[in-house]
Amino acid sequence: MKVLVTVKRVIDYNVKVRVKADGSDVDLNNVKMAMNPFCEIAVEEAIRLKESGTATEVIAVSVGPKACQEQLRTALALGADRAIHIESEAQLESLNVAKLLAKVIEQEQPGVVILGKQAIDTDNNQTGQMLSALTGMAQGTFASKIDIQGDKAVVIREVDGGLQTIELAMPIIATTDLRLNEPRYASLPNIMKAKRKPLEVKTPEELGVSIKAHTKLLSVGAPAERKAGIKVASVAELVDKLKNEAKVI
Amino acid sequence: MSILVIAEHDNDSIKSSTLNTVTAALAIADDVTVLVAGSNCQSAAQSAAKISGVSKVLVADNPAYANQLAENMRGLIVELAEGKSHILAPATTSGKNIMPGVAALLDVGQISEIIKVESADVFERPIYAGNAVAKVQSLDTIKVITVRTTAFEEAGDTGSASIEQVAAVCDAGKSTFIGEAVVVSERPELTAAKIVISGGRGMGNGENFSLLEAVADKLGAAVGASRAAVDAGFVSNDMQVGQTGKIVAPDLYIAVGISGAIQHLAGMKDSKVIVAINKDEEAPIFSIADYGLVADLFEAVPELEASL
Numbered sequence: 001m002k003v004l005v006t007v008k009r010v011i012d013y014n015v016k017v018r019v020k021a022d023g024s025d026v027d028l029n030n031v032k033m034a035m036n037p038f039c040e041i042a043v044e045e046a047i048r049l050k051e052s053g054t055a056t057e058v059i060a061v062s063v064g065p066k067a068c069q070e071q072l073r074t075a076l077a078l079g080a081d082r083a084i085h086i087e088s089e090a091q092l093e094s095l096n097v098a099k100l101l102a103k104v105i106e107q108e109q110p111g112v113v114i115l116g117k118q119a120i121d122t123d124n125n126q127t128g129q130m131l132s133a134l135t136g137m138a139q140g141t142f143a144s145k146i147d148i149q150g151d152k153a154v155v156i157r158e159v160d161g162g163l164q165t166i167e168l169a170m171p172i173i174a175t176t177d178l179r180l181n182e183p184r185y186a187s188l189p190n191i192m193k194a195k196r197k198p199l200e201v202k203t204p205e206e207l208g209v210s211i212k213a214h215t216k217l218l219s220v221g222a223p224a225e226r227k228a229g230i231k232v233a234s235v236a237e238l239v240d241k242l243k244n245e246a247k248v249i
Numbered sequence: 250m251s252i253l254v255i256a257e258h259d260n261d262s263i264k265s266s267t268l269n270t271v272t273a274a275l276a277i278a279d280d281v282t283v284l285v286a287g288s289n290c291q292s293a294a295q296s297a298a299k300i301s302g303v304s305k306v307l308v309a310d311n312p313a314y315a316n317q318l319a320e321n322m323r324g325l326i327v328e329l330a331e332g333k334s335h336i337l338a339p340a341t342t343s344g345k346n347i348m349p350g351v352a353a354l355l356d357v358g359q360i361s362e363i364i365k366v367e368s369a370d371v372f373e374r375p376i377y378a379g380n381a382v383a384k385v386q387s388l389d390t391i392k393v394i395t396v397r398t399t400a401f402e403e404a405g406d407t408g409s410a411s412i413e414q415v416a417a418v419c420d421a422g423k424s425t426f427i428g429e430a431v432v433v434s435e436r437p438e439l440t441a442a443k444i445v446i447s448g449g450r451g452m453g454n455g456e457n458f459s460l461l462e463a464v465a466d467k468l469g470a471a472v473g474a475s476r477a478a479v480d481a482g483f484v485s486n487d488m489q490v491g492q493t494g495k496i497v498a499p500d501l502y503i504a505v506g507i508s509g510a511i512q513h514l515a516g517m518k519d520s521k522v523i524v525a526i527n528k529d530e531e532a533p534i535f536s537i538a539d540y541g542l543v544a545d546l547f548e549a550v551p552e553l554e555a556s557l
Binding site: 026038093117120122127131133142159163169177179216220221222226230234235236 | 316318319320323341342343345346347348349350351352353354356357358359360361362371375376377378379380381382383384385386387388389421422423424425426427428429430431432440444468476479480485486487492493495500501511512518521522523524530535536537538539540541542543544549552553556557
């Protein structure tokens with residue numbers, strides 16, 4: 001069984017993003033980029049499925065500009081067997097990405113597809129669910145456990161009230177939540193080895209997918225700034241302020 | 250314009266997230282229909298009909314919708330989408346699970362977690378963990394939207410909408426509900442509480458959260474946690490406040506032993522009053538706190554409880 005895992009190149013999660021002065025977008029010039037943290041968890045899960053003998057091959061896929069190949073090489077260094085880069089310089093929206101991935105699924109016929117539940121740049125939380133709808137594959141979002149049992153998968157999901165357990169008919173699409181696993185680091189020998197692993201480049205045209213805009217970004221602004229308040233010296237002063245100044249207790 | 254709001258409910262009653270979503274819908278247009286899809290969900294439908302401003306309630310009462318599994322729900326919603334200009338759901342784990350699939354089947358985009366309605370096709374939404382706000386225009390004929398509940402008031406309960414049964418049954422047969430480990434608490438729900446007290450890595454372990462619970466019980470507050478505390482296994486995931494956990498905006502948010510990572514601030518910085526208790530006076534949380542107390546939480550929190 002093949003496992004397909006997606007990786008997105010995003011701003012490093014430690015970097016605080018700044019809005020461009022002209023309000024057109026955020027400024028990503030000279031900003032450190034990295035693999036989306038939820039995609040790291042997805043890659044880790046895919047590799048563990050191979051290590052446990054459930055999967056035979058791990059294929060990492062990324063969609064975006066040429067620089068995405070850096071993150072694909074990271075996935076290969078972590079243990080993916082090969083990579084597919086769908087190259088596009090366009091501003092891609094979730095549905096565009098889902099349609100491209102659906103074509104790759106059609107060609108590769110994986111048993112399990114794992115995506116991060118959301119990317120920390122656009123915070124959309126859409127692509128996995130859209131991919132499930134487009135392919136008709138069963139959907140297990142926000143997974144904190146994925147257990148493949150032959151032609152079924154049991155997925156434990158992090159939901160607002162706690163944890164939900166569902167059983168899915170294979171093949172499945174899962175999206176990762178934070179507690180699914182703890183991703184490993186790539187070792188230096190594996191980083192060197194990854195340079196020789198196959199990385200195939202495809203275009204949306206080759207996959208027969210036309211990129212259509214569904215939204216238009218009008219402007220990007222900074223959120224209302226919250227200024228620091230005061231330091232209180234004691235619990236008694238704090239309680240007094242909350243009662244008599246803020247009037248919230 | 251005609252709007253369909255997907256209700257979140259437990260078959261008996263409507264969740265408050267639905268009320269926030271109706272308010273967002275009414276900011277777009279007056280014609281708002283609410284869909285209650287569930288199993289033995291007539292009493293939830295009755296309460297949906299009382300939401301102020303709702304003109305019609307559609308009820309799809311079938312075992313296939315008992316747990317609102319995504320595959321079945323999206324099939325149903327797509328069947329009801331004809332003639333609608335907007336389809337809205339709360340940006341809770343339920344809405345997030347269902348709605349993108351609806352958008353994909355309709356071949357439209359989704360606009361996630363709107364915080365403001367500018368016009369019928371222009372919306373504001375936070376990006377980059379709330380460090381920027383994007384103003385986006387939808388170019389689609391049907392707009393599929395999820396709503397950040399903390400950004401909209403709850404609709405009232407003075408409505409008297411008509412109730413109509415929907416016969417459509419969509420059972421994709423792809424997934425089965427097995428069970429749910431729901432944390433039952435006497436305290437208010439995190440996202441609906443007026444006061445929230447949250448603990449971070451500084452709490453040291455799960456047992457120490459009882460210190461926060463004691464304060465919560467005196468204030469009628471909910472107890473939350475930072476991602477660090479959940480990852481460390483101190484408390485369960487349903488308590489996580491942050492970019493990828495719950496978004497809260499209570500009247501009072503008390504952060505205890507929380508340093509204030511960007512990801513945590515994204516989930517609580519719209520609270521009206523923020524209190525931070527941390528022994529590290531350099532902790533970033535102090536830069537957004539209205540009242541900061543530099544103190545050892547193990548002394549300050551019991552003292553706070555005693556003085557309430």
